[in-house]
Amino acid sequence: MKMSLSWAVVAVVAGCASPEGRGLMESGPGTGSEVVFDVFAKPLPNIPLPNDFATRFDASSVTKKRINASMMASTKWERSTRESLDQLDGWGTYQSITVAFKKPLDLHNIIRRHQGDDYDARDDAAYLIDISPDSPDFCERTPLDMGEGNFPIVLERPGYFDNDRQGDQLLFDDREEDLNRNGKLDLGEDLDMDGVLDHPNTLYPGDSSFKALTFYERETNTLIMKPVMPLREKNTYAVVLTKRLVDEDGRPVKSPFAFINHTAQTKALEPLAQCLPNFGLSLEDVAFTWPYSTQSVSDDYVAIRDGLYGLGPMNRLAAEYPAVAKLMTLRDSTPGSSINVRIVSGDQFRSAAVDLLKQLNGGGPLTASMAAVAEHHKFIDFHVVFQFVSPQFFPRRDSEDKLLPLYKQLFQVDPVSGAAFTRPETITVWLTVPKARTTGPAPVVILGHGYTGNKLDPLFYGGFFARYGLATIGMENVSHGVGLDKTDLELARGLLAGKGLGNMFDAIAKNDRAFDQNGDEIKDSGADFWTSYILHTREVVKQSALDYMQLVRLLRGFDGKTWDYDANRDGVDDLAGDFNGDGVIDVGGTAPIHITGGSLGGIMSAMMSGLEPQIDVSVPVSGGAGLPDIGVRSIQGGVREAVNLRMLGPLFTTVRNVDTGQLEAWQVLPNLNDLGRVKLGPVNVELLEGDTAVLSNLTSGEHRCARVGAGGLLRAAVSSDQNDQWKLDVYSGALPPQERSGCAVPEGATPYWTMDTFALDSKFQALEHKAGDPLIALGDGFGLRRQSPEIRRFLGLAQLAIERGDPVNFLPYTERHRILRYGTGEEVGTRMVVVNTIGDMNVPVATGVSRSRARPAWSSSSRLTRGTARRPTACSSTTACSSRWSGWGVTRTRWAPTCCSTWITSRRSRATARRICSTCRGSTRRCGW
C-alpha cells in the first residue's frame, strides 16, 4: 500500500505518458517494392505469414497466444475449421513463410543468393532466426528452401478428375492468358475464370511447367520460403528480409510501416540485434522483419501419456483405462482338456498361413516371396490375439448418436487443466512369439500397417522377425480394419475353420476398428484417415499414436506379476505376459520394443520414434513427413479422392456419354476415400466453347464461374457443405471477370441453360434423390481453383493445422536431438533408420527425406549425448548435413545414406548429387540396410 501511495503521488505530480511505439529502426526512404500488409483482404488477410500479428493474447494458452483469424466463412465446414484453427496456440513449425510485395521481385537475385550454395547464409536475402533467448538454438537460423528442390511439386499423374486442366503441378498457374499481350485481362482471356490475368509461374516465359517456380507466386508477387526442418515448438522466430532482397528495378524491398517492423512487435524482436551479427548483418541491413511463435505440438501427448501412467492433470486415465490384456480364445475348447485355447502354435498355423497366402494370391501357387513368407512361419512359436481398451479423445457421434461430420470429430483435450473428452475403444492385437527366445521375454516389433491396411501384417512379416528372435504385433490404427468383402471373409474363415482355427479367424477378422462410414453396410477401412478434413486427419494420427502408447504401457505391464489367466490350467494364475504357461514371460516386460512399418506404417513409426520413450529402435519405411506435401502429390488411391477432390470439389461436370454421344451432367466428389460420380441428367442444349457457366451455392450465396470448353465440356466448383443447394447457369460468351468468383453476372443477363434440379433419380451414399428434387451438393468441398493462390494458401494452412499430427515435428526428439521429457522422467531417445523408396509417388520420396532431415543434425546445440549417433566427419556443410545425414541412423548398426533419393528431387548442384550418389553406389554395404 505504501508503494502504491507513492506511485499515486508520482502519478499525480508527473502524469507523464510513455512514448509512442517505436520499431527497431526507422525504415527510411526508399522506393522499392513494399511488403503488402492488407488486413482487409478476403478471404484471408494478405499479411506476411506466419505472423504473431494475427494472434491474440490468451492466458490459458501455454504460449499465451492463440491464432486469431476470422471465423466467418461461407460453409459450415470452413467455419468450423477456422474455429478450430483459432484454438491453436501458435503457428506451424513446418509451415511455409509467405510475404507478398506490391511489385515483382528480382528472382534471379534470390536464386543467386539462395540456391546452389550449400545453404551458405552469408549472402542470403532472407533469414529465419530463433529469437527466443531461452532456446537452445537462440540466434541460430533455420535454412529456408527457396527453390532448392526439397519440396518438389511436380505431379506424376497430372489429371485430377473430369475435364481437368491437366497441369503438371497443383499449385501455380502454368498458362499464359494474355493472348494479345496487352497486359490487360480482356474479355474471354480468363481461361481459368479466376478474374485475374495469369502468366505461367516460371522463371522464364516458355519454361515448361516442370520448371515451375516453387518459391515465388507471380500472380500475387508472393515470396514463399519453407524451413527445411521443423522449428522448435513453443518458440519464437524472426523472419528477416534484408535489403539484399530487391525488386525488379534492383531497389531494396521496403517495410510497409514507418519502421522496419510493427512497433507492437518490437519487444519480441529485440533479441534480433544480438543475433544479426552472427550473419554479418546489423539492423541497418534489415528491410522488414516480423516474429512468429510456434505452437505446442507435444503437450497433448505428454499430458495424456503422463495420465496413463497416473501422473499430471490427466492422471485419472490410469484408473479409467488400465492397461489390461484380454486374451481371445483361438482354439475350440474341449471339456476337461488341458489345451491352452488362448494360443495357437506356429506350426499349426503355418499350414493355414500357406492356404491364406494362396487365397490372397488368387488361388494359384505361391510366388517365391510368398513362399518365403510361409516358410518363415516355422520360426514362430505361437500366436496370440488379445484386446485392450484405449481411451479415444475425439467424439464420433453427437448426443443423438448420429455420426458427427468429420470436421467436428476433434480432440477435446486441455493438457493444462486435464479436462478431456474420452470414450473407450477396444483394440485387437495379433501377436506372434518367436521360437528363438532365450530365458527372457522376446523383443517385440510393432508392425504399422499401410493406409487402409490392418493388423494382418504378422501373417506376412511375423516369420521373418521370428527368425531373429523378435515377436511381432499387428494392430490397427484408427478406423482401420479387415476390409475384405464377405465372400473373401467366408473363404478365409473356411480355410482356418477347417484347421480348427475358426475362433482365431473370428478373433482377428471380426474385431477391428473399421466401420461403415457411408451407409453401404460395408466397413470402410481408414476412410477418414487421410482427408481434407485436415484437423480430423491430425486427430486420427494423434489418436493412433496414443493407442500405441497404451499398447506399450500394456507390454511394459507384462512384468512377472500374475494376471487373471491360467494358461497351463494348473489352477494357478500365470505371470502376466506368460501366454504359454511355462513360467517365463514371453514378450514385453523389460524387453526392447521396436516399431516399423511401411507407408502409413512408416509415418506412424516415425511418429512413435519421436514420441514414445520406451521404443528402442524405429525403422520407418516409405513414409513421409510434412503431410500436406504428401497429399499434394500422392498418387495413392484414396488420397487423391479424400484429400485432393475435397479441396477441388465437389465438381459439377459435363461429360459426353461414350455410347450415345449425349452430353451429361455429373457431380464428381469423394465417396469417402473413393471416387464418387453421380449422374445428374442429360444436357439438352448445345454448350458452346467460350460460354460461361456460373455455379451458385444458393445456401451460402457464393458463386464461381467456369468456362465451357471444347465439346461443351465444363467443370465448375463452388465451396459447399453437403446438402447445400446448387444452381448452374450457362451464359453466352464471356462474362466480365471478377476476382475470387471469377466473373460478375451483369444485371439482366439471362442464362440459356439452367440446372437446379436433379434430372434423374440418383443415389449416393445410401441417400436417394428423385428427379425434380432440388440440386444439391452431395458432399463437402472447398471448391478451390486448381493452380491458384487459394490452393497454395490452403496447403499452407493445412500444414499449420496438422502439425500436431505430423511426424516431422517429433523426429527431432529421436536420438535426443531435441529433448522430449515426460512426467515419468523418461526421455525419448529412439534410434531410427529411415528407409525411403526412390520413385515412390504414393508417399513421395521427398517427404521421406524430409523425415530424415527433420533431425537437426547440424545444429551446434544438437545433443548427441548417448553416443548412439555420430555425426560423420565429412559432414562439413549444411547441405551435406541436411541431405546426406538424412539417411544416417543407428550407428551401432550401420549407416545408410539415402542421398540419391534426396538429390533426385533437387534441381541444382547435380554434380554434387552425382558425387554423393556415386559414393552411395560405391559402398553398397553401407547402403544395403
Next chain:
Amino acid sequence: MKSMILGLALCAATPAFAQTDAGAPAVEPKAANPGDDVNPTLLRELGPAGDDADAGMASPTPMQVDLPPAAAPAKKEEPKKPDDPAWELTAKLAASIRLSYAGTTPFPFDADRTTSTIAPLQTRVRVSPEIHLGGLGLIVEADAATGAIIGIPPDSLVGDRQPVPAIRALELRKVYLEYKWASGAFRVGQQTSQWGLGLLANDGAQDPQAGDFGQQHFGNLTYRAMLVARPLFGKGGAFRAFETAIAADLIVRDNFGEFSRGDRAFQGVLAVRFNKDPENNFGVYAVYRNQRNIFSTDGGRATDAVVIDFAGRWQFLKRRNREFKVGWEFVGITGTTTQARNENAELLKIGQFGMAIKSQYRIGRTSIYLDGGYASGDQNAADDRVENFRFDRDYKVGLILFDQVMAYQSGRSGVRASDPSLTGVAPEGADLLGTAGSITGAWYLFPRVKIAMSDWLDAFGGPLFAFGTAKLADPFNTRIGGGTPLNPLGGQPGLYLGTEVDLGVQARFKPIPELTISVTAEGGLFLPGDAYTLPGGGVMAPVGFGRLRLGVAI
C-alpha cells in the same frame, strides 16, 4: 485497447462549480451532525436527490456538500447539541422531467468515412421519494423512460459505450437506508457517488447550468455502506469543519465496471475534508479498488488500483456585485490491470493523471469563466502501460469534440477492432474503447462569458481550445498501420485537437414556487485541428451541433 481508466468512485461530494447555484450564504456550523436539518452537511449531501432539471435553481444538488463554516467563528461558541431526533414520520417527493432533442452534422467515424445520423430525441422522468422516521430514512430515486428514443447510431456501428444511451424503461438510482445521530450518520444501500468536480466520481445528477454546456446521462451507482462523521466538532474553531468518511462499495455502474456485465468492483474509501462551507472546502480521498469479472476464467478483466484525489473549491472574493471562486480536482491513479492484455504484457501497469480547474469571476450580471483540464493520454496501445486518464463521462466540457467526435470515433474503433470478418476473437479491451463522451488524452482551456439578460434569462458562450496530451492514436488504425499513431481517420495526428465555439441561452420560469421550468438551447461548431489530419492531407471538416432541452421540476 487499453483505453480504460480506472474510475474509482465514491464519496461525499462537492458539486461542479457551475453546477451549483452561486451565492449561497455561508452558514456557520451549528451541529456536529453533518446531516443536521438545520445545516445541510456532508451526510445530507450524500443523501437525497436534488432537482436536476437544468434550471439554475437553488435546490441542493444530490451530492452537494454545504458544510458549515467551521473556520469562521473565532468566538469558539459551543455548538448547540442537536435535539434528540423527533420520532415523527415525514415524507418528501421530488420529480422532474427532461426532454431534449439534438443534432450533429455528419462527420466520419473512421477511415472509411463511415458515418451515421446523430439526432437523439431523449426523455427522462425522475422521481425521488423519501421517507424519514426521526433519524431513520429511506431514500429512493428512479428514472423512467430514460435515454434516447431515436436518433443514436446502432451498437453494431459504434458499440454500446455511446455518449447517449438508448432508452431504458426503468433505472433505479438510489435505494438506501440511512440513520443519523448527533455526530455522524450511517448509510447503506444503492447510492450515487460524487466527489469534487466529478472527474472520477460523478453522480450524473444535474445537467450543467447556464454558463456550462452538456447533458448528463449516466451517474455512478454503487452498493455502499458508509459512515461519516465530524469527529473533532467538539474542539471548536476550524476543527469543526473537519469531516471524515469511510465507505465500502460494490460498484453497480461507473465508467469502468458494470455489475450486470459480471464486473465485481469492490472499493474501500477513506475521505477527509475541511469543509468551511459549501463554497469553501477542500479535501482528499483515497480509494482502493479491486475489480474482477465473474465471466473471465483466465484472470482477465481484473484491476487493482489506488486512487488519490484532491479536490476543493474556494471563494476568494465575495461582494454584492463581485465574486471570484475557484474549484479544482487533481487525480492520480496507479495499479495494475488485465483489462487489455496484449502480446507484450500479461499485466499492465496503470499510471494516470487527470485534473480540472474551474473558475468564475462575476461582475454584476456578467460572469467570466475560465476552465481548464488535463487528462493524461496513451499513444501506445501495445505496451505494458495504461496511461490514458478518463474523466467521468458525465463531466462535460463543450458540446462536440469530446461528447460527439471523440465519443463516436472511439466507439467505432472498438467495433472495427472486433470486426468478426477480420478477427476470430476481439482483442481484449476493445469493448472499452468507446469513451462515451469522456475527456481523455487531452488538455483544454475553455473561457466563457455568461450574461444574465434578466433574472430568468441567461446567454453564454465561448471557445474551447483543446490539445492532445498524447497523439490521437486510434487503436485499430494504429495497429493495422504498423503501430505508429494514426488517428481515427487514418491520418497522422498532430497534437492540436481543434477549437470549438459554443453558445447557449437558458430561460427559467417559476409559475409557482414548487414548479420550475427551464428551456435551454445550446449549439456549437467544432473546427478540427491537425490531430484530425486526413490520410490524403487536410483535416476533417467542421462539425456542428445543436440541442434544445426542456426541464420541468417539482
